[in-house]
Amino acid sequence: MRIGVIGSGAVGLYFGARLQLAGHDVHFLLRRDYEAITASGLTITSPAGDFRLERVKGFRTPGEMGKVDLVLVALKAFANMHLVEMVRPLLQDDTAVLTVQNGLGNEELLAEAFGVERVLGGVAIVGANRGEPGVVHHLTYGAIRLGELGGGLSPRAERLAAMVDAAGIRCEAVADLRKIRWEKLVWNIPFNGLCALTGQTPGRLLAHPSTRRLIAAIMAEVIAGGNAQGLSEPIPTHGYIEEVLARTERNSGDYRPSMMIDRLEGRPLELEAIYQIPLQHAAKRGVEMARVEMLQALLDLGEPGKDDGAA
Amino acid sequence: MRIGVIGSGAVGLYFGARLQLAGHDVHFLLRRDYEAITASGLTITSPAGDFRLERVKGFRTPGEMGKVDLVLVALKAFANMHLVEMVRPLLQDDTAVLTVQNGLGNEELLAEAFGVERVLGGVAIVGANRGEPGVVHHLTYGAIRLGELGGGLSPRAERLAAMVDAAGIRCEAVADLRKIRWEKLVWNIPFNGLCALTGQTPGRLLAHPSTRRLIAAIMAEVIAGGNAQGLSEPIPTHGYIEEVLARTERNSGDYRPSMMIDRLEGRPLELEAIYQIPLQHAAKRGVEMARVEMLQALLDLGEPGKDDGAA
Numbered sequence: 187m188r189i190g191v192i193g194s195g196a197v198g199l200y201f202g203a204r205l206q207l208a209g210h211d212v213h214f215l216l217r218r219d220y221e222a223i224t225a226s227g228l229t230i231t232s233p234a235g236d237f238r239l240e241r242v243k244g245f246r247t248p249g250e251m252g253k254v255d256l257v258l259v260a261l262k263a264f265a266n267m268h269l270v271e272m273v274r275p276l277l278q279d280d281t282a283v284l285t286v287q288n289g290l291g292n293e294e295l296l297a298e299a300f301g302v303e304r305v306l307g308g309v310a311i312v313g314a315n316r317g318e319p320g321v322v323h324h325l326t327y328g329a330i331r332l333g334e335l336g337g338g339l340s341p342r343a344e345r346l347a348a349m350v351d352a353a354g355i356r357c358e359a360v361a362d363l364r365k366i367r368w369e370k371l372v373w374n375i376p377f378n379g380l381c382a383l384t385g386q387t388p389g390r391l392l393a394h395p396s397t398r399r400l401i402a403a404i405m406a407e408v409i410a411g412g413n414a415q416g417l418s419e420p421i422p423t424h425g426y427i428e429e430v431l432a433r434t435e436r437n438s439g440d441y442r443p444s445m446m447i448d449r450l451e452g453r454p455l456e457l458e459a460i461y462q463i464p465l466q467h468a469a470k471r472g473v474e475m476a477r478v479e480m481l482q483a484l485l486d487l488g489e490p491g492k493d494d495g496a497a
Numbered sequence: 498m499r500i501g502v503i504g505s506g507a508v509g510l511y512f513g514a515r516l517q518l519a520g521h522d523v524h525f526l527l528r529r530d531y532e533a534i535t536a537s538g539l540t541i542t543s544p545a546g547d548f549r550l551e552r553v554k555g556f557r558t559p560g561e562m563g564k565v566d567l568v569l570v571a572l573k574a575f576a577n578m579h580l581v582e583m584v585r586p587l588l589q590d591d592t593a594v595l596t597v598q599n600g601l602g603n604e605e606l607l608a609e610a611f612g613v614e615r616v617l618g619g620v621a622i623v624g625a626n627r628g629e630p631g632v633v634h635h636l637t638y639g640a641i642r643l644g645e646l647g648g649g650l651s652p653r654a655e656r657l658a659a660m661v662d663a664a665g666i667r668c669e670a671v672a673d674l675r676k677i678r679w680e681k682l683v684w685n686i687p688f689n690g691l692c693a694l695t696g697q698t699p700g701r702l703l704a705h706p707s708t709r710r711l712i713a714a715i716m717a718e719v720i721a722g723g724n725a726q727g728l729s730e731p732i733p734t735h736g737y738i739e740e741v742l743a744r745t746e747r748n749s750g751d752y753r754p755s756m757m758i759d760r761l762e763g764r765p766l767e768l769e770a771i772y773q774i775p776l777q778h779a780a781k782r783g784v785e786m787a788r789v790e791m792l793q794a795l796l797d798l799g800e801p802g803k804d805d806g807a808a
Contacts, residue, residue, distance in 0.1 A: 394798050396797045397794050397795070400790075403787070476714070476787045479714075480791055480792075483707035484694070484795075486708075487708050
């Protein structure tokens, strides 16, 4: 399959590399790593075994990539103002667009421009960071659950899931995309924000009793917000939260969430997709997520140019 | 009147200096500034006019101070584990103890050791910072409202208020000490904590829309928590909050709250008096202060030795 990858951070490069390794014709839109990757290829370090792609098709603009069968979107959501124009040149009649970006609102943005029927969303559970140009460190996990924006378990979603799974990324298709998006937010909303705000890893935050209680309380708010959306079945609460906390301690205690790295490296944060749109959806259904809103306010204060109001 | 000042930070030194200037026999328990003040006196810079006390009675231990008529407590509440033993040597039969410390729980600690009838509480509204040893910068305001821990408007409280007022510190006695303590918390809980957490001044936090909304939401929680205590009359909500925000912008936009300075200088924070005890009182009356609890958790995480749990 001919695949175009838009957004070549750690996640886009890692998934694209696995797909190329499995024999697909992958085209990467590159920015920071263009020189390194087109000159010397792409190296993935991974607990599942390191590998190296000597020849990688890298492009500086989507116009040079040509048409594809699948667009895989892994762009940082804070760059979404450019997303539609990046995807448009890649589309032919039956091109599917699968976004594995964080948070809410990404599928809707694509659907508004290209139609609901083109769009799938995927929730990626993967720990990966970029190393030097041309190197990606896959750290932990590596799975995608994907589904149609329009809902229901389509043959297309099943085919894509099988293809991704065959490339070494555990993948399943689901009927209720919104449910898996909210389930992911149960982790992302507390950990991405609190790690970015405090500079502490998930393990540190969980080892400290008052922040551990705070994380559980934030998760309960997100679950209430999600369950108010009329998901196909509700996200459970008590046992589920403790299970997520225990799993995080076991597997991701030292992991630095993407938002923590964005803040440390002075990039903007994905506040709209991970905080503002979920807050709006919850509020529309009458659910106040007070702690989530507070976290969003504290993160927003630290955004570049945002603390200059009183100058 | 013979007065002993316990806790000679900016507030204790400033109030004590005004009382000495008015002719009272003031004895200061000193630590950091002992050498400077006993050698060269105490200098106050103030918008009301600078002044200097050439001879100041400074002591290293309360045992050397002798008995007094009034103990004025301005100790940082995080040092309260030493408070009772500091006050005890100063007491004679009719000595009154007036604490102008921040937050809740200070009067009760004194009452448990010395009896309710000895104890008054005062809410100080004053902006003052320490300069070099022997120098205090009085920046803004300078007023105390005081009342009996036992409640009611006593002749003693009226006499003390008149004495303080005559010394150039606007002072009035009130019947409901708990009400003025909670009114002060309406300001202290959002601003002390958020300024310490973010490193931003009140003016910066108010100029940024999302943190301005957050401050108003925290104030509403504190008012609900206070009003649940059965105050003599409730603290009003909407108009009151806007009024406090506007007054803060006008008068204290650049002021650095004591907790912000404590954090910047690596001292512990007054979390028990300003957060934990108010949270307990509110919870006892069935009021959840979710944002206050979240702020307390984030501040607690940054306390010395507190982020080492996962080491």
